[in-house]
Amino acid sequence: MNHEPEPEATGDLWEVYGRPRPDPGARLRHFPVRRPYFTTGMGVVVTLLCGLGVWILVEVSTRDAWPVAVALALLPVAVVLVGRGLYVRLVPPDEGPSSYAVCEEGLVWEDAHSRLVVHWDEVLAVRHRPTAVEEWGTFTVTHSEYLELALEGSPEPLVVVGVPRQDRLTALVVQHTLGRIVDRLAEDFTRAGALRLGELSLTEEGVRGADGTLLAWSPDWRLSQRLRPAGAELRIRGREGGIRGQVPQLAVARALLTRLARRPTV
Known part of the structure; x- marks a missing residue:
């Protein structure tokens, strides 16, 4: 069931989706945003501690005290890893606590002062990458999941990062938007x-694949996939050979290609 029609609005992300909007329905899952666990600084500290551990291991082990050597070598790294985990879980990001909520009719992002509401039928496209790197001056932050939603009426996408186990959030967003996106793309192609x-x-x-090779439509295609840091790669094999290329989101690409390949007119 879609939300009630609204007067068409265009503008930046906050102008369109930050204003008061129809209720997105009951909340199904809640995902708090947390600090990233691994950063450049964290990597430097762990590397130095590992070096210190190796030195301790070599020095102490020469005295026939292997258990003590191993304990002393691992202790600093363990303390830092556990401490970082507690810090990430208990201390909100610098910009303050925020969260995403998957609802029956849409996705909500909110913090203590503002709220974005996106209904599922307003998501035009989904772009997914397994990893993404953000640069903050001399530091970099690596996100284990990157989700970008192209939205109706806004040239600016909604970027979803910083959620622990974000693969679950990604799967729910794809589940709620897949049918509409595939229908829209099929209509555009027709x-x-x-x-x-x-x-x-x-x-x-x-x-045509990334290298320009043309593979004729066939209902007998075999589709396979591979996740790369830069994005999701889809491979298509038919009787005449195979092609490959990166796609914005695997489930959407597979569903669309399967539908078009099985058209009665093909």
Whole structure:
């Protein structure tokens, strides 16, 4: 069930989705945003402590005290790792506590002062990467999940990062938006006769891979996938060979290609 129609609004992300909006329904899952566990500084500290541990291990072990050597070598690293885990869990990010909520009719981001509400039928596209790196001056932060939502009426996407076990949040967002996105892309392809899907180019003749190779449409295609740091790669194999290319989101790409390949007219 879709939310009630609203007057069309355009603008930046906050102008469109930060204003009062229809209720997105009951909350299904809640995901707090936390500090990243691994940062450049964390990596430097762990590396130095590992070096110290090796030195302790070599020095103490020469005195036939292996148990003591191992304990002294591992203790500093263990203390730092556990301490960092507690810090990440108990201390909110510098910008303050915030969270995402997956609701029946949409996704909500909120903190102590503001709120963004996006209904599922307003998500035009989903881009997913297994990892993403943000640079903050001389420091870098690596996110284990990166989710970007292209939204209706806003040139600025909603970027979702910083959620522990974010793969679960990603799966729920894809689950709630998959059908509408695939329907929209299929309609665009039917209307224009061509569609760009990441590095794959869809035409009436077939699909061209990242290297330009054309593979004719076939209901017997075999699809496989591989997650890379830069994005998700989809591989398509048919009787005439195979192609590959990165796509914005694997589930969307697989569902769309399967639907188009099995069209009665193909």
